[in-house]
Structure formats: structure tokens, C-alpha cells
Amino acid sequence: MRAPARRPLARTGLGPIGTVLLTLVCLLMLLPVIWTVLSVTKPTSVAFVNPPVLTYSPTLEVFADLWQSTYFYRYLLNTFVVAVVSTLVALVLGIPAAYALSRFPGWVSIALLLLALVFRSLPRFAIVLPMYDISRSLGIYDTRFVLAMALVAINQPFTIWLLRNFFAAIPRELDEAAMLDGCRRHQILTRIMVPLLGPGILTAAIFVFFFAFQEYLTAVVLTNTEAGTVPVFVATQLGQTLPMLQQAGAAAVLLTLPVMLFAFVAQRYLVAGLSSGSVRG
Amino acid sequence: MRRREFYGLVGPSVAVMVGLLVVPLYLTVKWSFQEVDYGSPGQFVGLDNYAQAFTDPRFGRALVFTAGLTVVVTAVLLGAGYVLAAAVNRLGRMRPVVLGILLISYVIPNVVGATMFSWLFDQNFGGVVNLAFSWLTGEEVLWYVETWPNRIMVALNVIWSMLPFATLILLAGLQGVPRDVLEAAQLDGAGPIRTHWSIIVPSIRGVIGFVGLISIMDILRVFDNLVPLSPQAVQLGNESVMLYIFNIAFRDGGQDLGLGSALSVLTIVVILVMLYPFLRDVVREARQA
Numbered sequence: 001m002r003a004p005a006r007r008p009l010a011r012t013g014l015g016p017i018g019t020v021l022l023t024l025v026c027l028l029m030l031l032p033v034i035w036t037v038l039s040v041t042k043p044t045s046v047a048f049v050n051p052p053v054l055t056y057s058p059t060l061e062v063f064a065d066l067w068q069s070t071y072f073y074r075y076l077l078n079t080f081v082v083a084v085v086s087t088l089v090a091l092v093l094g095i096p097a098a099y100a101l102s103r104f105p106g107w108v109s110i111a112l113l114l115l116a117l118v119f120r121s122l123p124r125f126a127i128v129l130p131m132y133d134i135s136r137s138l139g140i141y142d143t144r145f146v147l148a149m150a151l152v153a154i155n156q157p158f159t160i161w162l163l164r165n166f167f168a169a170i171p172r173e174l175d176e177a178a179m180l181d182g183c184r185r186h187q188i189l190t191r192i193m194v195p196l197l198g199p200g201i202l203t204a205a206i207f208v209f210f211f212a213f214q215e216y217l218t219a220v221v222l223t224n225t226e227a228g229t230v231p232v233f234v235a236t237q238l239g240q241t242l243p244m245l246q247q248a249g250a251a252a253v254l255l256t257l258p259v260m261l262f263a264f265v266a267q268r269y270l271v272a273g274l275s276s277g278s279v280r281g
Numbered sequence: 282m283r284r285r286e287f288y289g290l291v292g293p294s295v296a297v298m299v300g301l302l303v304v305p306l307y308l309t310v311k312w313s314f315q316e317v318d319y320g321s322p323g324q325f326v327g328l329d330n331y332a333q334a335f336t337d338p339r340f341g342r343a344l345v346f347t348a349g350l351t352v353v354v355t356a357v358l359l360g361a362g363y364v365l366a367a368a369v370n371r372l373g374r375m376r377p378v379v380l381g382i383l384l385i386s387y388v389i390p391n392v393v394g395a396t397m398f399s400w401l402f403d404q405n406f407g408g409v410v411n412l413a414f415s416w417l418t419g420e421e422v423l424w425y426v427e428t429w430p431n432r433i434m435v436a437l438n439v440i441w442s443m444l445p446f447a448t449l450i451l452l453a454g455l456q457g458v459p460r461d462v463l464e465a466a467q468l469d470g471a472g473p474i475r476t477h478w479s480i481i482v483p484s485i486r487g488v489i490g491f492v493g494l495i496s497i498m499d500i501l502r503v504f505d506n507l508v509p510l511s512p513q514a515v516q517l518g519n520e521s522v523m524l525y526i527f528n529i530a531f532r533d534g535g536q537d538l539g540l541g542s543a544l545s546v547l548t549i550v551v552i553l554v555m556l557y558p559f560l561r562d563v564v565r566e567a568r569q570a
């Protein structure tokens with residue numbers, strides 16, 4: 001961690017030019033969001049005209065429209081149900097596995113971790129197209145269940161790696177002491193490790209949730225109209241009519257604002273997860 | 282930990298991965314040797330699909346496009362990510378705010394981010410970037426129907442969505458550089474650029490390599506971004522390998538599932554080759570631990 005007392009070394013602060021440039025970069029990163037917010041608060045007739053209208057009386061009509069004339073609420077509900085369920089299942093499966101992998105010395109552990117790394121990097125279609133075929137023949141195509149399970153499996157290698165790195169940082173002496181006190185293995189896991197690893201587990205949960213909620217490719221292949229998620233909804237609204245386009249913008253904003261807020265609030269966990277060096281599905 | 286306990290703990294997770302990752306992967310490999318359609322058993326055709334993949338000019342174009350995008354975007358990500366990380370590293374109170382803003386494009390779903398991005402460039406919709414560009418250069422660029430402008434727009438979007446990741450990992454690397462090393466450099470009279478180039482960059486080359494590897498693997502698999510940004514990808518020659526597989530093996534009923542599977546297998550081979558040094562390191566570290 002940064003120690004404020006040692007600051008004086010390299011002059012902190014960026015100087016005027018650096019500050020201007022960094023502000024510019026931040027604005028550019030935000031520009032797509034700002035522009036979309038402008039587009040969806042305009043009346044539909046001027047939302048997408050060239051040149052753009054910059055003075056207008058803001059309206060939230062398109063949000064009402066989105067709610068009433070599309071099935072957006074269904075897509076939104078699907079997104080959250082699938083993300084929550086797949087996160088919970090991923091953790092229930094992943095926590096014991098990651099703990100075991102961090103404690104068991106044999107070659108089996110190394111082999112499993114390597115395989116997890118390989119599976120994490122596979123091109124999605126190699127997994128998802130067969131899943132499509134199987135889910136159709138089992139009659140579970142276009143259900144939240146199949147999408148959630150697919151995402152659990154696809155994100156499981158990442159979940160295990162991230163958690164395993166967190167577990168590996170906890171000294172084994174703790175396990176041994178608990179064993180001497182008569183704790184069984186599963187008790188060590190549930191009573192000592194899980195509470196101790198609270199922030200780590202939260203970090204993993206946040207990432208798995210994000211991956212599930214961001215996923216487009218898997219959702220577009222495994223779902224249709226019943227279990228589709230918001231990214232699928234946004235994509236299908238494109239290239240249609242202008243009102244539909246504005247609805248897509250409204251959907252994007254409704255999805256983005258809470259997530260932006262979350263990025264600020266949960267920043268610590270996101271940075272911790274990213275820094276632990278094993279991130280990305 | 283006893284062997285029995287180990288298998289008990291990893292069992293459920295491994296079972297799910299075998300059922301939902303290994304079995305599908307096996308099907309893809311099998312299909313790559315077959316003439317096959319969804320829902321019906323395939324017919325073995327040997328290496329026909331692979332032969333077709335290598336002689337298909339559309340696949341060649343997709344490969345060149347994807348490789349070019351990967352090289353350019355990875356280079357920009359490493360350079361810009363490093364500069365940005367160094368800048369954020371010098372911030373005091375504003376740091377959480379800047380990090381929060383930088384995280385935004387990372388947490389927005391790719392396809393949604395690309396949709397918002399597409400409106401900045403769309404000349405029909407009064408896109409602000411397009412307007413600024415034509416005002417500055419006096420030229421009207423057709424971002425969606427000309428090959429190169431479209432490529433530039435796609436590249437910018439991929440950079441936009443991946444820059445936060447590169448910056449944050451590099452920032453973590455910068456924070457790990459020991460202070461006495463920097464102090465020594467300062468005492469020796471090294472300027473800021475010299476210090477970065479000859480001292481900091483070499484000492485975090487592992488982190489830089491990691492960012493490079495993840496970026497390369499992610500951009501090789503680029504798909505979501507092209508859906509809103511390049512509706513005419515096929516005509517423009519801006520189809521990525523993943524989009525090509527999607528188009529021939531899924532869209533319109535998946536008439537070329539065999540060929541698509543062969544392309545997936547070829548992609549896996551490429552990824553394994555690139556992963557090899559990384560995998561070797563993992564084994565070495567695990568042995569030492």
C-alpha cells in the first residue's frame with residue numbers, strides 16, 4: 001500500500017499538461033455514455049438527426065415506451081436471474097475446489113490448474129455450438145437454466161483460479177492448528193476459511209456476476225425470445241426503426257448507470273481482483 | 282490433505298467442467314471431421330473441412346483482419362495503458378475518481394458499449410465524433426461502408442473497452458516497483474523518461490507480458506464489438522475469425538457446422554501455442570511451491 005509519509009520522492013501530481021491530458025482521456029472514455037444519455041432524453045423526432053440538436057426540452061418518454069411497448073422487463077429479469085444464479089452456483093462449486101487445489105500438493109492439482117487455464121482461453125464457439133445442439137435435443141434450449149449452467153461452466157476455470165490464488169495466501173499452519181483442535185476438513189473450510197476469505201469471495205462473486213451479465217455470445221446462441229438477456233435485446237433492436245434504436249439507447253442507459261455506480265462503490269474489489277493477476281474469462 | 286478429501290472437494294466442480302466443457306469440446310473436435318447438421322448424426326469426411334478452411338479466401342481475409350487488429354490494438358493498449366497507469370500512479374485524492382471513470386468501459390457489456398460507440402460515428406444520426414472529424418479535415422468519412430474507416434472505428438472501440446483492464450494491471454505492476462530502486466535512479470540523475478524506459482519497464486516486464494498475452498487472446502476472439510459496429514463486415518472484409526465461424530456455423534441454420542468446428546479447432550491450436558510459455562511458468566512455479 002502507499003505510505004503517505006514517503007511521498008516526497010517522485011514529485012506527485014501531474015503538472016498542468018498532464019492534468020489536462022488525463023482529464024481529456026477521462027472525458028473520451030465517458031463520451032459514448034454521455035452521448036447516449038443525451039440521445040435518449042431527447043424527443044424521439046430529434047433524437048437521431050443530423051446535425052444533432054443540442055438544445056431541447058429533456059423528456060423521459062422513451063423509458064416509458066421501453067417499458068410498455070417492448071419486453072425489456074423480461075430481458076432485464078432474465079439478465080439478473082441468470083447472473084445471480086450462475087454466480088451462486090459457481091461459488092458453491094468453486095470454493096471447495098479452489099481450497100483443495102491450494103492445499104493438495106500432488107501433480108493432480110497442477111494438471112487441473114493447467115487444464116483450467118487452457119479451458120479459460122478456449123474460443124467460445126467450440127463450447128457453445130455443441131451446447132446449442134445438446135440443449136435442443138434435451139428440450140432445454142432458450143431457458144434461463146441452460147444459460148445459467150453454461151455460464152457456470154464457462155466461468156468455472158476463472159473462478160477456481162482467482163479463489164485458489166486467494167486461498168494460497170492463507171498460511172497452512174492455520175489448517176494444521178485447526179486439525180489439532182479436532183476440526184474436520186469441511187469444518188475448516190466452512191468455519192475458518194470462508195469467513196477469513198470474505199473479501200476474496202466477494203471479489204470473485206463480483207467478477208463472475210459481471211461476466212455473466214456482460215455475456216452476449218453465449219446468450220445469443222443458447223436463447224431466443226424467452227430467456228434472452230439485455231445485451232441480446234440491445235443487439236436485436238439495432239438496424240430497425242428509429243424509435244427502436246432510441247429504445248436500445250434507453251436500455252443501454254438503464255443497464256449502464258447502475259453498473260457505473262457499482263464500479264465506483266465496489267472499486268476496491270474490482271481493482272483487487274484485477275491486480276491478483278488472473279482475471280478475464 | 283488426504284487424497285480422498287481432495288477428490289471430494291474438487292469432484293463437483295470437475296464434474297460440471299467435464300460435462301459442460303469437455304463433452305462439448307469433444308463434439309467440436311468430432312464435428313470438425315464430419316459433414317454435419319444440428320440435430321442429426323454427421324458423416325465422416327476426414328480432413329475435408331480442414332482442407333476447405335485453408336483454401337477458403339474468406340477465411341484468409343478474416344485471419345488477416347483479426348491478426349492485424351490484434352497486433353495494432355495490443356501495441357496501443359500496452360503503450361497507452363502504461364502512460365495512463367503512470368499518470369494515475371501519481372495521483373493523490375483524485376485517484377478513486379479517475380479509476381472509477383476508467384472502470385466504466387470495462388464493466389459495460391461489450392455489445393452495449395459498442396452500440397453506444399457506434400452512435401458517435403454515425404453520419405446519419407449526427408454522431409459527434411463524425412461531425413468533429415469532418416469539421417477538422419473538411420472530409421466526409423463513411424465509417425460504415427468504407428473498409429479502412431470501419432477498421433479504425435472497430436479498433437478504437439476495442440481499445441476503448443480494453444484500456445481499463447490494461448491500465449489497472451499495469452498500475453498494479455507499477456505499485457510493486459521497489460522504492461529504493463527509484464530513489465537510486467534519481468540519485469544517479471536519471472530523468473523521468475530514462476527512469477521509466479531503463480528501470481521500471483524492465484522490472485515489470487512480467488506484468489507487461491501478462492497484459493500482452495491476455496490482450497492478444499481477447500482480441501483474437503473479438504466478436505461482440507463487430508455486431509453493432511460492422512453490420513456489413515462480410516462485404517468490407519472486416520469479418521473476424523469468430524464472426525466468420527458464427528456466420529457459417531450458426532446463422533441461417535448453420536449449414537457449415539463442420540467447417541466452423543474445424544476453424545474452432547485451428548483457433549484452439551493457435552491459442553495453445555501462444556499459451557505454452559505461460560503454462561510452462563505455471564508448472565515451474567507450482568513445482569517450487
